[in-house]
Amino acid sequence: MKQQQTPAALRHSIRSGAMGTNTSGLCPGFVQGNLCILPADWAHDFLKFCQLNPKPCPIIGMSAMPGDYHLPSLGVDLDIRTDIPQYRIFENGVAVEQVTDITAHWRDDLIAFVLGCSFSFEEALLADGLEVRNLSEGVNVPMYRTNISCQEAGPFKGNMVVSMRPFKAADAIRAIQICSRFPSVHGAPIHFGDPSQIGINNLAAPDFGDAVTVNADEVPVFWACGVTPQVAVEKAKPPFCITHAPGCMLVTDKLNSCLAIM
Amino acid sequence: MKQQQTPAALRHSIRSGAMGTNTSGLCPGFVQGNLCILPADWAHDFLKFCQLNPKPCPIIGMSAMPGDYHLPSLGVDLDIRTDIPQYRIFENGVAVEQVTDITAHWRDDLIAFVLGCSFSFEEALLADGLEVRNLSEGVNVPMYRTNISCQEAGPFKGNMVVSMRPFKAADAIRAIQICSRFPSVHGAPIHFGDPSQIGINNLAAPDFGDAVTVNADEVPVFWACGVTPQVAVEKAKPPFCITHAPGCMLVTDKLNSCLAIM
Numbered sequence: 001m002k003q004q005q006t007p008a009a010l011r012h013s014i015r016s017g018a019m020g021t022n023t024s025g026l027c028p029g030f031v032q033g034n035l036c037i038l039p040a041d042w043a044h045d046f047l048k049f050c051q052l053n054p055k056p057c058p059i060i061g062m063s064a065m066p067g068d069y070h071l072p073s074l075g076v077d078l079d080i081r082t083d084i085p086q087y088r089i090f091e092n093g094v095a096v097e098q099v100t101d102i103t104a105h106w107r108d109d110l111i112a113f114v115l116g117c118s119f120s121f122e123e124a125l126l127a128d129g130l131e132v133r134n135l136s137e138g139v140n141v142p143m144y145r146t147n148i149s150c151q152e153a154g155p156f157k158g159n160m161v162v163s164m165r166p167f168k169a170a171d172a173i174r175a176i177q178i179c180s181r182f183p184s185v186h187g188a189p190i191h192f193g194d195p196s197q198i199g200i201n202n203l204a205a206p207d208f209g210d211a212v213t214v215n216a217d218e219v220p221v222f223w224a225c226g227v228t229p230q231v232a233v234e235k236a237k238p239p240f241c242i243t244h245a246p247g248c249m250l251v252t253d254k255l256n257s258c259l260a261i262m
Numbered sequence: 263m264k265q266q267q268t269p270a271a272l273r274h275s276i277r278s279g280a281m282g283t284n285t286s287g288l289c290p291g292f293v294q295g296n297l298c299i300l301p302a303d304w305a306h307d308f309l310k311f312c313q314l315n316p317k318p319c320p321i322i323g324m325s326a327m328p329g330d331y332h333l334p335s336l337g338v339d340l341d342i343r344t345d346i347p348q349y350r351i352f353e354n355g356v357a358v359e360q361v362t363d364i365t366a367h368w369r370d371d372l373i374a375f376v377l378g379c380s381f382s383f384e385e386a387l388l389a390d391g392l393e394v395r396n397l398s399e400g401v402n403v404p405m406y407r408t409n410i411s412c413q414e415a416g417p418f419k420g421n422m423v424v425s426m427r428p429f430k431a432a433d434a435i436r437a438i439q440i441c442s443r444f445p446s447v448h449g450a451p452i453h454f455g456d457p458s459q460i461g462i463n464n465l466a467a468p469d470f471g472d473a474v475t476v477n478a479d480e481v482p483v484f485w486a487c488g489v490t491p492q493v494a495v496e497k498a499k500p501p502f503c504i505t506h507a508p509g510c511m512l513v514t515d516k517l518n519s520c521l522a523i524m
Contacts, residue, residue: 169454169459173438176438193455
């Protein structure tokens with residue numbers, strides 16, 4: 001019964017190589033996070049970029065010092081080198097390898113950042129009885145590049161990427177209320193309605209993920225998306241970088257409910 | 263300097279007959295309320311109607327027992343018979359008289375209800391730097407009859423009346439967050455966007471109040487409105503009823519900030 005597994009047990013299973021796939025739906029109730037590992041001489045600017053753009057880049061944990069692969073605030077025995085099912089290694093902005101363990105690639109100048117993800121607020125929306133279209137249609141959430149500039153920090157810059165979920169207006173109002181409680185997992189939407197107002201020309205052709213049905217009585221609602229920092233990192237082309245592979249997240253010991261500010 | 267006047271001083275001035283006009287903008291920071299006075303044998307159903315429809319009919323105070331014209335929770339020396347600038351007296355649903363004092367009309371079977379009003383949340387929107395169109399255009403907020411049925415209680419029934427304020431989407435999201443903090447003054451909007459979805463055919467022709475400009479990059483946002491119980495009372499045609507005259511509200515000692523639930 002994998003859904004009753006604790007996050008620690010799941011991480012041990014991943015660490016041992018017994019589980020190497022998508023973490024979506026695993027350990028319901030617990031926070032999952034995006035991973036970005038950078039050399040220390042790039043980490044300060046990345047941290048500043050996240051601080052300046054908290055809606056797309058909400059940091060929920062980071063290495064206490066360069067070379068530290070434990071993040072005890074996210075899991076007592078967590079080892080960021082082994083506890084994610086699939087990692088992607090980038091050199092100069094280009095993906096060069098996908099691996100299940102980065103112990104051999106670890107360096108004493110690396111800093112790991114864990115960023116909040118939409119799984120947490122989607123769970124809160126479902127718990128309130130709302131339909132989350134990408135979940136009910138069994139696809140990845142549609143994501144779009146916008147014309148909204150992020151605040152720059154050194155080499156890190158670019159436009160915000162957003163995810164979209166359609167709702168009837170009354171449900172959109174409820175979704176805004178619910179997500180406002182979760183500022184560390186993208187928080188309230190940043191836009192709804194006319195996509196062209198934020199530079200999106202065709203809802204049916206997302207830049208990432210899959211298109212979903214938008215019914216005539218629904219409005220598209222847009223959230224800041226964790227792909228934003230990934231795009232900024234790809235553009236900045238650091239000599240070395242490690243991320244999680246899409247859908248293969250870090251499962252933490254933190255309860256989603258603990259992220260609620262009220 | 264009338265804006266520095268305390269609510270108690272303003273009520274004394276109204277009581278003495280020195281101030282008989284609109285209370286809009288007076289005693290900023292303090293809650294103003296709508297008044298509805300009914301005979302005790304109608305009051306139970308009205309109370310139930312408000313309880314079933316809290317968004318349009320948020321009760322913030324009522325007589326402790328029939329005949330009681332003091333509402334100490336809203337103002338220590340408050341006298342509901344004299345402290346409102348203009349009252350309207352209805353017989354069998356028809357307005358028969360407008361007076362500045364209802365002492366001569368008071369009866370020992372009357373129960374006064376005070377309902378929250380949009381002034382409180384408009385103040386919170388302004389304090390957050392949002393433009394409230396009806397205020398910036400110096401007109402009454404536009405109000406519309408909808409096709410949304412209220413829950414019935416005895417003779418009290420009817421469709422919800424809504425007020426409308428236009429915003430850009432990002433400001434509408436912020437307005438939803440702000441108003442969610444104030445459930446006792448209509449709370450979060452009940453709809454935004456396509457007016458026809460709630461039975462409104464022409465935004466330019468409000469059923470009450472005045473039309474306001476809606477710019478091309480804005481969406482209309484709709485709040486449950488305190489005219490809803492007035493319409494329900496007019497339809498129910500109680501033999502006797504007293505309300506405030508439009509814009510001539512009860513100014514209470516309660517701070518708007520005290521209505522915030524978080």
